[in-house]
Amino acid sequence: MKNKHFVIGVDTGGTFTDVVLVDSNGESTIGKSATTPKKLEDGVINAVKDACEKLNMTLEDVLSQTFSFKQGTTIGTNIMINRNGVKTGLITTKGFEDTLYIQRGGGRVAGLRESEIRHQAVCRKPVPFIPKSLIYGVSERVDCFAKIVIPLNEEEVVAAVRELVGKGVEAIAVCLLWSFANPAHEQRIKQIIKDMAPDVYVQISSEVAPVIKEYGRMNTVAIDTYVGPPMIKWYDILAKELKTRGYNNELLTMQAWGGVMPYSEMSPIGTINSGPAGGVLATKFIAENLGFKNVVATDVGGTSFEASVIAEWRPVFHHEPLIMRYRVETPMVEIRSIGAGGGTIAWADDSGRLRVGPVSAGADPGPVCYQIGGTQPTVTDADLLLGYLDAGYFLGGKMKLDKDAALEAYKELGKKVGLDPIETAAGVFEIQNAHMSDLLRGVVTQRGHDPKDFVVFCFGGGGPLHGSSYGKELGFSKIYMFQQSSVFSAYGIALTDVESYVNYFEHHKMPVDPEVLSSIYVDLEERAYAKMEKMGFTRDVVKLNREIIMKFGRQVHMETIPVENKRHYTRKDIEKIINDFLEHYQKVYGEGAGFVEAGVESLSYVVRPSIDSVKPMMPKHALGAKSSKGAIKGTRQVYFKEYGEFKETTIYDYGKLSAGNVVEGAGIIETPTTTMVVLPDQVATVDEYLNVVIEG
Amino acid sequence: MGKLSPIEFEILSHRIYSIMNEARQGVMRVSGSPVVCEAGECLFAAYTAEGYTSVTACGLMLHTVGSQGFIQKIIADQSEHPGIFEGDMFFFNDPLIGGIHASDQAILAPLFYKGQLYGWLGSLTHTPESGAIEPGGMPPSSRSLLHEGFRIEGQKIVVGGKLNPPVVNTIKRAVRDPGFVMLDVHAKIAGLNIGKARMHEMTERYGINTMREVLQGMIDQSADLARAKLRELQDGTWRTIMHGDHNCVDYKHWKVEISLTKKGEELTIDFTGTSPENTGPLNCMLPGTTGSCFVAIASQLFHETMLNYGLMVPVKIIAPEGSMVNVGALSPCCMCPPYPGCSVSAGVTQLIAKMFFTRRKFHGDINSCWSTNMIAPFFGGVNQYGITTGSMFFDCFAGGTGAGVDRDGVNTGAAQMNMESNIADCETNEMVNPVMYLWRRESKDSGGPGMYRGGSGLSFCQVAHNTPALVFGQIGLGSEVSTTPSLCGGYPAGSVKVIAARHINSSERFAKGEVPYSLEDIYNMYSDDVQELPPQSPSAPHPEGSIWAVDSQVAGGGLGDPLDRDPALVKVDLEDGYISERAARELYCVVLDPKSGEVDYKATGAARNKVKEERRARGKVWKEEK
Known part of the structure; x- marks a missing residue:
């Protein structure tokens, strides 16, 4: 195929590297490959190749016709988790060398869940990335009116740089008080470093994050500097790989504020959490196509429930962002989360009351029904007992679930709370939905919005299963359920401006x-x-x-x-x-x-x-007949709170539904990767994009 | 529990808790006070119709039960006349009734549904200006409650949903900075409006009886969980004495004597033996003492439950009248948090730790005392924008926590009364106040030495900057005697040092690069002008360029014998500036090889053995002493 221009979006995740390739007609092709941790660029190339093969094109052909290659990566996050960034020094205003360690005091609880914060005796601060031995203060001071009160002592700067270089630092971050109002001293220090040590990577806070509040700003420039060199190095490698294979434009990187930048201009810290930002951008795009300016996007995974908001067509940003547990001053699309996923554990407290979360069994040891080691009952076990999940069709039949094991686990739990196992499972399902509703309520109303003015999108393995409940609870005008997209972040990255x-x-x-x-x-x-x-x-x-x-x-x-x-x-x-x-x-x-x-x-x-980017097309289908009989795959007993008991419920195969079909509740729509629940008093319609929609 | 199922209760109680957190965030964002919006000194809670605290938002614990006194008094005094109606909001800040001092200003709002009262909401902020005889709301020169600013006794600040002008004007005319104080009033009202709206939605849906049941049920649940935990612990009595060195008039030794007795499901905290009331405002009225006990109980003992009155149901407090933890109606008490409030919290923490020793399961929760040697400066005058104002600085909220049985305390991380304690960035403080920091750092040799070291405290220095007129003072404790003790042979946290240098030409010297970066530097550069200040110091003229500095405050207590500390950890502490060479040598007896800088384990062992021999030589056998 010639004379086609492509835009490529790539998300390198922990397990998989996902690719979405969009041509100039807006048609998209997906590619996927295992992430290759030791040489991430190999995973990227393999995933793009996978997409090219679906188009019957070679990698070189596609890349030579690619207008933009947009890469999202977890390198920055991995570097922070593994603490293998470059040896970094910090130069700051004398007297404030401990700012990263004091963490405004509140670093002790930053990023912790409320139950963790309550356990005060064991809360600890996260360890900064720059050791105290590599932090130097220099005599200087600017005040709140941007006036220089203490001149910069350049001799001290020279001595500090000399010592830092002597200690083997590869990078130096600079953060002086009030530099965002008057950057002169920071700029001078940067020049001195460049003159003395041109190979040392330098970042100054007045360029990286020129905003008030020195702790967040100092953290931002420190992390930016710490992850910068290895990240730039990797992007250099990837750019070279792409160039040898025919890509001749700038390699772009996804940033956490919802835009892409040429990697030569990127803020390294801005790449952290860029994958989830890609997901939010994908949500925004879908919302625009569907004509909704106010959307709450929800994602239920194994461990957590996440929510983000698009209001008046724009994503909402974090008020005081954290990266992991570190306060930063980088604009970041807000994603709020609580421990309410499929693996969330149900338990009884010392007074015999039923509680759900926040601890999760995750994927390992996992829910009891997975039979891979989990012994504590989880939300997924409850879903199975209540009939929402089919033990023989989980992940499209690739994994069999053990219902008996789940029942035993809920029997034990039920004894502690004085309920039978089904009552217990039903209670767990309800409590989980309530926790999700509470988060959503806060997320929407804290910005002064009303849920009734919003549409809710339900993503993830568990979103469509719980979404009909929390969507109903909050009175969203519509509840949209999406087939699990395994490349959602890559999709968002591809269309990002x-x-x-x-x-x-x-x-x-x-x-x-x-x-x-x-x-x-x-x-x-x-x-x-x-x-x-x-x-x-x-x-x-x-x-x-x-x-x-x-x-x-x-x-x-x-x-x-x-x-x-x-x-x-x-x-x-x-x-x-x-x-x-x-x-x-x-x-x-x-x-x-x-x-x-x-x-x-x-x-x-x-x-x-x-700069606007070429956007993919959302394939449209003509609306057909309302009858969904052709998609019925059977029935089974499913428990609904509305009935207070099990009812024989129709099960639909999503793959056989067509645009225009109507599914009257109660009903279950199954896909290989997710289950959609339509409650008894709801009616779901398959729209022209093959989304399942429940009207409020 | 009545008609509600356990599932319904769990869902609805969680929802109400979420609403409290949402409303508290609203208060914090509207407030003008860094102590509220940055340090989090803000309470938001729901109460039963009778005025018992059902649930408090995550954050400030100190007033969880103290604030219910306000509501109960409003109910007692005003139910008949003038009456309590929908759309009313009541302002209360009397420490005899609730809160701790006049700066703790609460607004309480009844919750009505179709004319029936079913609960209350309350929002309390520490607003550091109360029209007291000194700016900042906590005047060291107070000798009577009458010196500590205005007190509003439950008057309606909002009537029928609108601000009530006479009450608003009373507040505005009573303070130095009406704009500042009123912003906090607006903040509380904003939070209450958010909370009321959400609670109304819930009541519409679930009905008033259900709401009443949930509000009471949360208290009952906490009480059940508290009793269950007490049953797990061994019966016994544990004792401690907390010491102080100043009473705001002069250096004077006082003590708070505390015994904790656990029998079955009940806990008694007895303050018998505590010193009598102080002349200066270093006293606590009973609500403040109760609140300070609650801080330790909620954060250390019953951390698994919601924060509400239920935690106090199994607890009895004996506070002798006339002692400094239960003073009279007009006694001065503005200093109560931190003193003796923090001493109470720290003392009860220590006793809880001793109680935890009886069960291995709880050893991980043992803490030595958290920071109490707080020094908080306050000021009044004209700021850099020409506005007459006054406030306090709460950098002391970045205190060290106590050491545990297997870990050091957290450095500069907490004020025990507030789970999420933060301090403002220096730039934030400088943006709104006429000061400039010369330093703010972790303080060397402040954390109590031990096998595990207490968390390090804070040192900072401010210069009066861009002000035509300023007075400056500070409140605090612990310069002669450390008020933060230790456990199991550890050392207490370091005692504080406060100095000032006034009427100096610092800005001219700064312009030449002559800047003090430590207390020693201040002494050297301004030797003729340095004043060593007691921990409590009333406001004094502090003109442009004057310097004020504090060192070694708010650290945590140590745990265990310093001679048992891993020498490698001592070396790290020395390298990171948490301890001095002298401390490494004399307290920890760690010897470093002069060439390599590495630990000389043999020499260290010998040094430590020598000290142990000296201890044995000094020691007396108990029966010999008798």
């Missing part, structure tokens, strides 16, 4: 002089354009979005508000910005929450440049 951001800090009381604001954004946009032009894009294809970060006077907490793009703002525009902030505040925190008398202030200004 090139997107970056530039920001600037300057503290103003509102109303600010319109000319001041205009000038700030003009400068920011020039910086944004320059960044994109450096990547080879021309201005005419660059889209720009503006944001402003504001707070009430006397407050610490900040909110981000979108701002209209304008060359010159007027007083009226400034008033509108203030009103937008007040309205947003009232929406999220309720009437009277804002104390207008304290005044409104602006602190930071953001521009997000982006």
Whole structure:
């Protein structure tokens, strides 16, 4: 095939490397291969080859016609988990050398579940990646008005660099207090390092994360520097591999804020958690195609239940992001999770009450019914006993489940809580759904939204099984159930736009002089354009979005508000910005929450440049007859809370359903990788994209 | 349990708990106070219709049971007249009734459904400005409750859903910085509105009787679990004495004597023997003492349950009237958290640890005492934006935890009263306050030495910056006597050092690069101007450029004999700056090879044996002493 242009999205996961190849007509082809941990690039090439073979094309043919190759990776996460980044030093303001260790105190509980936080005696801090022996303070100081109060002592900088290089560091991170407001000292230190040790990799916080709050900023630049060199090295290897095989454009990398960047311009820390960000972008794309501006995406896996929100067409970002347990200041698409997955363990507390989670049996030792070592009853065991799962059809029949073993486990648990095993299993199912509902309620309402204005998407092995319940509980307008896509993140990466951001800090009381604001954004946009032009894009294809970060006077907490793009703002525009902030505040925190008398202030200004990417097509099917009889594969006894007992329930084969078919509840729709439950008072329809939809 | 099934109870109780957490987050985001939104000093809770705490959001534990006193008083005094109605919200901050001191400002909202009261919600913030005789809300110069700022006794700050102007104006006219205080009022109201809306949705769906049953059921569940755990532990009585060195007037030794008796399913905490009331505000009224006991009980003993009144059901507290843990109605008590509040929490923690020794199953939960040597500076004056204001700094919330039987304490990680204690970034504090930090670091030799070392504490230094007028003081304890003891032969946490240098030309010297980076530097550079301050120091003029610094505060107690500490760990501590060479040599008796820097195990063994011989020589046999 000639004259076709491809966009390729790749997600290198822990077990598999997934590829989605999209041609210029929007048709997509999937490739998959085992991840090759020792030489990750081999797994990538193998997976792309797998996709090429399905098109009857060679790898070289495809790559020579590929417009963008977008790579998501877990390298950064793996480096952090295995602690095998480069030997990194840190230069900071003298007196603040312990910032990464103090962790604002709260590092002791950051990222822990509530049950873990309650167990105060054993909470520990995560260990920073830079040992104290490699942290040096230099005499300098900038204050809150960006004024230099203590000049930079360059002799101390030279001595620190000399000692760090003598200790064998390969990289140096620099983070000085208030550098985001006045980067002069950081820039000077960077120059000194480059002059003294040109081979040492340097990152400064005023470039990596120019935002207030020194602990998060210091962590960000420290991690960015620590994972940077091995990550760049690997991307260099992959770029070379691709080039020898015919790919002649920039290799792009997925970033956690939901955009891709040429890897030469990437923020290494931005690649961490980029896989899940790909999943959120895929959700956003599907939502756009279906015409929904407000979506909650849910994923039920073996260990956890995850939720992310698309509101007004845009993903919601973390308020105070963590990477693993480390506070950072990198913009990250928000994904909230709780320990509520298929492997979540059901147990009885000391007072004889039934509890579910948060501990999980995971995939090993797994649910009891897997018979691979698990002895404690799990949610999957409950699903099996209640009839939602078919013991003979799990994973399309590849794995047989032991129902008797699950029953025994629930008998034991039932004795402790005074219920029979089925009552216990039904209780576990209900409690699990309630926990999921509670998370979703918080995720949606904390931003001032109403679930009724949202549609819920149910992904993952367990999403469609529980989704009809938690979707109903919260009153979402529609519940969408998707066949498990094993390449969801890669799909999202393939369609992700090139997107970056530039920001600037300057503290103003509102109303600010319109000319001041205009000038700030003009400068920011020039910086944004320059960044994109450096990547080879021309201005005419660059889209720009503006944001402003504001707070009430006397407050610490900040909110981000979108701002209209304008060359010159007027007083009226400034008033509108203030009103937008007040309205947003009232929406999220309720009437009277804002104390207008304290005044409104602006602190930071953001521009997000982006380039639209070719998007895949979602294959459409003509709507046919409503009757789904042709997809019936049998019946079995299934327990529904609505009946309070088992009922003979129709089982459908998803593969035999067609667009337009209707499945009246109660019913079960089975796919090899997931089970969709339609509750007794629900009606499911197969839409033109072969999604299963339950109307609210 | 009534008609609710266990499954329904589990689902609904979890939902209410989620609502509390959501509402608390709302409060923290709206508040203007770094101590609330960064350090998390914010309580949000649901209560039964009778005013007993059903569940508290994860976070601040101190006022879980203290806050119920407010509601019970409102019910007692106002049910008949003027009445309690839907849309009301009550403001309360009297330490005799609840909370701990006037800075703990609560707003309580009744929950009605179709005219029937079925519960309450409460939100409490520590707002560091109460119109006291010094700024910051905790004046060391207080000699009476009347010096500690305004107290509102359950007046309606919201009536029919709208702010009640006379109460709002009373607050605004009573404080130095009405904007700051009112932002916290708005924050609490915002959280309560969120909570009320969610609870209303639940009640619409499940009915008022179910809601009442769940609110009470959560208390009963916690009480059941607490009793079940007590049954597992051995009966006995354990004792400790917590010491203090200052009473806000002068150096004065005081003690809090605590005994913990466990018999069957009941626990008694007895403060008999505690020193009498202090002249200065280093006292606790009974709600504060109860809350401080709760902190230890909830965090150390009953960590498996929801935070509510149920944990206190099996607990009896004996606090003699007139002692510093149960002072009179007008006694000064603004200092109660931390003193004697933290001493109470730490002491009960130590006794729980001793009780845990009776069962191997609980050894992993043994903690030596957590940080109590807190030093918190406060200020009042004009900030860098020209606003008259006052506040406190709670960097002391990054304290060291106590050592365990198999681990060191966590360095700079906690304030025991708040599970999620954080401290503000220096930049955040500098953005809103007229100070600039010269350093903030982990403090050498602060963690109590032991086989396992207590977590290291914090040292920091601030300069008055960009202010035309400022006064500065601090509250605290532990400069002569460490208030954070140890376990099993470990050492207590280090005692604190506080100094100031005022009326100096620091900015000129800074511009030349002459900057102090330690207490020693301050002494050397400003020898004529250095003042050594007691741990409690009333506000004093602190003009632009004045320096204030503290060292060795808020560390944790050690556990076990330092001579039993693995010498390799001592070497690491020395390299990482947690201990000095002197401590390594004299306390831990570790000898390092001068050439390689590695541990000389033979010499270390010899040094340690020598000290043990000296101990044996000093020791007396008990019957000989008798």
